[in-house]
Each structure stands twice: as structure tokens, then as C-alpha cells.
Amino acid sequence: MKKxxxxxxxxxxxxxxxxxxxxAESTDANNDVSTETSVDNVSTDSDISKEELSTNTTGGEQSxxxxxxxxxxxxxxxxxLKHMAIGMLGVLIVxxxxxxxxxxxxxxCKPR
Amino acid sequence: xxxxxxxxxxxxxFGFFADNWQSVIMWVIGAVxxxxxxxxxxxxxxxxxxxxxxxxxxxxxxxxxxxxxEVLGTLYNAGIKNELFPLLLFIGIxxxxxxxxxxxxxxxxxxxxxxxxxIFFTYFVASFFFDIPDAASIGIIGAADGPTAIVVAxxxxxxxxxxxxxxxxxYMALVPIIQPPVIRLITTRKERxxxxxxxxxxxxxxxxxxxxxxxxxxxxxxxPASVALVGFLMFGNLIRECGVLDNLSQTAQKELANLIxxxxxxxxxxxxxxxxxxxxxxxxxxxxxxxxxxxDTVGGVMLAxxxxxxxxxxxxxxxxxxxxxxxxxSSRVIHKMGLKEDPQNFLLMHSTAANxxxxxxxxxxxxxxxxxxxxxxxxx
Numbered sequence: 001m002k003k004x005x006x007x008x009x010x011x012x013x014x015x016x017x018x019x020x021x022x023x024a025e026s027t028d029a030n031n032d033v034s035t036e037t038s039v040d041n042v043s044t045d046s047d048i049s050k051e052e053l054s055t056n057t058t059g060g061e062q063s064x065x066x067x068x069x070x071x072x073x074x075x076x077x078x079x080x081l082k083h084m085a086i087g088m089l090g091v092l093i094v095x096x097x098x099x100x101x102x103x104x105x106x107x108x109c110k111p112r
Numbered sequence: 113x114x115x116x117x118x119x120x121x122x123x124x125x126f127g128f129f130a131d132n133w134q135s136v137i138m139w140v141i142g143a144v145x146x147x148x149x150x151x152x153x154x155x156x157x158x159x160x161x162x163x164x165x166x167x168x169x170x171x172x173x174x175x176x177x178x179x180x181x182e183v184l185g186t187l188y189n190a191g192i193k194n195e196l197f198p199l200l201l202f203i204g205i206x207x208x209x210x211x212x213x214x215x216x217x218x219x220x221x222x223x224x225x226x227x228x229x230x231i232f233f234t235y236f237v238a239s240f241f242f243d244i245p246d247a248a249s250i251g252i253i254g255a256a257d258g259p260t261a262i263v264v265a266x267x268x269x270x271x272x273x274x275x276x277x278x279x280x281x282x283y284m285a286l287v288p289i290i291q292p293p294v295i296r297l298i299t300t301r302k303e304r305x306x307x308x309x310x311x312x313x314x315x316x317x318x319x320x321x322x323x324x325x326x327x328x329x330x331x332x333x334x335x336p337a338s339v340a341l342v343g344f345l346m347f348g349n350l351i352r353e354c355g356v357l358d359n360l361s362q363t364a365q366k367e368l369a370n371l372i373x374x375x376x377x378x379x380x381x382x383x384x385x386x387x388x389x390x391x392x393x394x395x396x397x398x399x400x401x402x403x404x405x406x407x408d409t410v411g412g413v414m415l416a417x418x419x420x421x422x423x424x425x426x427x428x429x430x431x432x433x434x435x436x437x438x439x440x441x442s443s444r445v446i447h448k449m450g451l452k453e454d455p456q457n458f459l460l461m462h463s464t465a466a467n468x469x470x471x472x473x474x475x476x477x478x479x480x481x482x483x484x485x486x487x488x489x490x491x492x
Contacts, residue, residue: 071241072240072241073240073241074240076239076240076243076244076247077236077239077240079239079244079488080235080236080238080239080244080247081236083232083235083236083248083481083484083485083488084232084233084235084236086480086484087231087232087235087477087480087481087484088228088229088232090334090335090476090480091225091228091473091476091477091480092222092225092226093334094225094330094331094334094335094476094480095221095222095224095225095469095472095473095476096221096222096225097330097334098218098221098326098327098330098472099218099219099221099222100218101326101330102214102215102218102221102319102323103218105215105318105319105322105323105326106215106216106218106313106315106316106319109316109318109319109322110314110316111314111315111316111317
């Protein structure tokens with residue numbers, strides 16, 4: 001129990017450090033973006049909304065410096081699901097075959 | 113005044129901290145890894161070099177001069193980027209493994225297979241956040257095998273190779289903390305008290321010699337991408353079992369394994385530069401890595417429970433959890449858990465059989481993932 005608590009505490013410390021870093025970097029990045037937007041103040045309303053779309057993807061954020069570079073997407077899940085099924089089945093088949101071969105080897109090559 | 117100007121040269125790099133406070137965070141992470149290695153004795157052969165390397169990589173570099181980054185980069189390119197070090201290490205690991213308990217009870221191979229569930233499930237979950245090669249590389253953390261994680265991440269060209277490697281080795285070291293609560297959560301006390309008799313069938317020397325050769329051929333036919341990993345692992349095992357290469361076997365187990373581990377640990381630190389490492393992606397990867405280990409444990413235990421529905425001779429479900437590839441840590445954890453529940457219940461040989469089968473299964477799983485993703489990328 002003590003080990004689990006120590007581990008949990010270490011995780012919490014690491015998590016806080018990462019979050020602080022990410023927050024600080026995204027604040028810096030957003031300041032840069034807003035500075036650029038105000039400097040390039042020749043854009044029309046439609047251009048501004050296009051920029052908003054490109055920086056806010058489905059469920060994720062992408063700052064100019066790429067602090068967060070993953071984005072939530074469901075487009076990849078059919079491929080991953082297929083790979084998961086084939087992979088798991090493949091491992092089970094191969095290991096079962098190896099088990100069968102070992103069983104046969106044990107029968108054929110009995111120790112003297 | 114001139115003297116003070118010259119003296120100030122000693123302190124010219126202190127300004128480094130104003131712009132690079134993230135490096136200090138990497139020092140803390142390095143210190144945590146060193147603490148875990150020395151004080152808690154968790155995989156010290158890897159966590160200590162990685163921890164120290166993390167500190168080295170985040171110290172000021174002088175422009176125009178060859179710094180520690182250049183040296184570590186040379187080692188990284190020489191042995192990790194081209195997968196040489198992990199493959200050489202596998203020779204040593206193969207020479208260390210005694211497949212006897214597995215050969216006398218081959219159905220333990222199924223637990224090794226089931227305990228790779230975490231790899232594929234994590235790949236699936238990671239695909240919601242990362243592209244396919246990165247998601248697959250993250251899933252392979254669940255292989256609980258550093259060399260396999262390095263090889264897969266490098267071959268798929270994942271940009272997260274550094275955090276993936278750190279996660280794989282760190283969680284391997286944390287198996288004694290991760291597995292027990294998960295096992296207690298998904299098993300009952302009655303199940304944990306199941307006693308397993310150990311009556312090993314005798315295994316002939318011919319079987320021990322043919323086994324690594326047969327495994328390599330089967331892996332080559334079904335998962336060609338795993339041939340390098342399986343081949344080197346089984347080569348190491350063959351030089352152990354053949355009986356005529358004792359010197360080579362001892363060298364592989366000791367000098368080769370120690371030398372490669374030493375260089376591997378510190379070379380991995382090349383990826384632990386604050387710029388590359390301190391991202392929210394890394395946090396998500398660490399979280400997914402933990403997820404993979406948890407579901408590896410769940411997969412192994414669940415198969416044991418399913419087998420108990422059909423089998424007269426009951427299997428202690430905790431043995432299924434030993435199918436994870438963290439060898440020999442996981443087998444010892446399960447054995448200790450068994451003794452804690454019942455001081456007369458000796459599960460070590462059963463858990464060792466499951467554990468070594470996990471070593472084979474993780475490599476096969478790595479090869480299958482490589483094959484599937486490379487085919488997908490080739491066809492895309």
C-alpha cells in the first residue's frame with residue numbers, strides 16, 4: 001500500500017510538472033499568435049474564422065508552437081480495430097502452434 | 113576590473129536557466145529515475161544511466177564545440193537508430209533464459225499470448241489521439257520489453273521513440289507496483305488461493321536444442337518482421353542449450369549483456385532533451401503505457417479464469433498475469449503474491465514458465481504489429 005502511495009505521489013508530482021510546462025508554453029505560444037494576429041490586421045472576418053478553424057480541431061488544440069500535437073480523431077479507429085483483432089488472433093495462433101510443436105517434440109524426443 | 117571580467121566567464125552559463133527552466137525539470141526527472149534505481153533498486157541497470165543521461169543532456173552546451181549531446185547522438189545513431197544495440201542485447205537475454213519450465217508445460221505459452229492483450233488494446237485506444245505508426249509504437253510499450261519497444265518505434269519511424277523507450281523501461285521496473293493491485297481487483301481470494309502442483313515433465317536435450325530453431329522458423333513464416341528480434345533471442349538461447357559453447361554463453365550472459373545495457377541506457381538519454389521530452393504528448397504516452405501494462409495483466413488473468421471454466425485442474429489466475437514479458441520481475445511478483453496468500457503455495461515455476469512465454473509472445477506481437485502497420489503504410 002505504501003509503495004502504491006509513493007508511486008501515486010511521484011506520478012502526481014510528474015503530472016504537475018508537465019502540466020505547468022504545457023500551460024506555460026501554451027501561454028507563450030498564444031501570446032505569440034495573438035501578437036501576430038494584431039500585427040497582421042488586414043484580414044477580413046472570413047479569414048479570421050478560417051484561422052480559428054485551423055487552430056481548433058475536433059476536441060484538440062494546436063498551438064502555433066505545436067505544444068500539443070495530438071488530435072482526437074475517430075478516422076483511424078477502424079484500421080486500429082482491425083489490427084487489434086488480427087494482431088491478437090495472430091499471437092494466439094502462433095503461440096498455440098508453438099505449444100503444439102513443443103508437445104510433439106516432447107513426445108518424439110523423450111529423454112533417455 | 114580586468115580580473116573581474118575574466119572571473120565573470122565562470123558564471124556566463126548561469127543565464128542558461130532563465131531561458132531553459134524546462135531543463136531543470138528534466139534534472140528532476142533524471143533525479144527521480146536515479147532515486148528509483150538506487151534507493152528502490154528498480155531496474156538499476158537501465159534507470160540509473162537513463163536518469164544520469166537526462167541530466168547530462170540538459171546542461172548548457174557550448175556552440176561550435178562537441179558537447180555531450182554530440183557524443184550521445186553518435187552512440188544513439190550507432191546503436192539505437194539502427195536497432196543494433198537492442199538486437200545484440202537480445203543475444204544476451206536469450207542466453208540467460210531457461211525455457212525448461214515452459215517446455216515441460218507448453219500450455220503456459222497461451223498465457224504469454226493472452227498477456228499481450230494490452231499492446232493491441234492500447235494501440236486501438238492510442239489511435240484516437242495519434243496516427244497509426246505512433247499509436248502502434250505506443251501500444252508496444254505493453255510488450256514490457258525494452259529492445260522490442262526500441263526496434264518497433266524505430267522501424268515505424270515514430271517521433272515519440274524517446275518517451276516510448278523511457279516508458280517501457282520505467283514501467284518494467286514498476287511491475288511490482290502495477291501488477292498486484294490490478295490482480296487483487298480482478299480476482300477473488302478463493303482464486304488466489306488455488307494451489308498448483310509442479311510435476312515437471314522431463315525435457316530432452318534434443319528438444320531444448322530444437323526449440324530455438326523451430327521458434328525462429330515459425331516466427332519467420334507468420335511474422336517475418338519479427339525475425340531479427342526472435343532470431344537473435346533464439347540464437348542466444350541456442351548457444352546456451354547446445355552444450356558446446358559454454359564460454360560464448362557465459363560471455364553473452366555477462367559481458368555482452370552488461371556492456372550493451374550500459375551503453376543502451378545512456379544512449380537512450382539522447383532523446384531526453386527538454387525540447388523533445390517535455391510535451392503534453394509525453395504525458396499522454398506515459399498514461400497509455402501504464403494502461404498497456406494494466407491490460408496486459410488483465411488479459412493474462414482473464415485467460416486463466418476462462419481456462420478454469422473448462423479445465424478440471426485449476427490454474428491460479430495470478431499465473432496468467434506473469435505472461436507479461438517483464439522477465440524475471442513478474443514471475444517473482446506473482447510467486448510472492450502467492451506465498452502471501454498461502455505460505456504453502458509455490459507458484460514460482462509456473463509463473464516462470466508463463467513469464468518466459470511472454471518473452472516469446474511479446475516479440476511475436478511486435479513483429480505482427482510491424483508487419484500490419486508497414487503493410488498499411490505501404491498500401492496507403
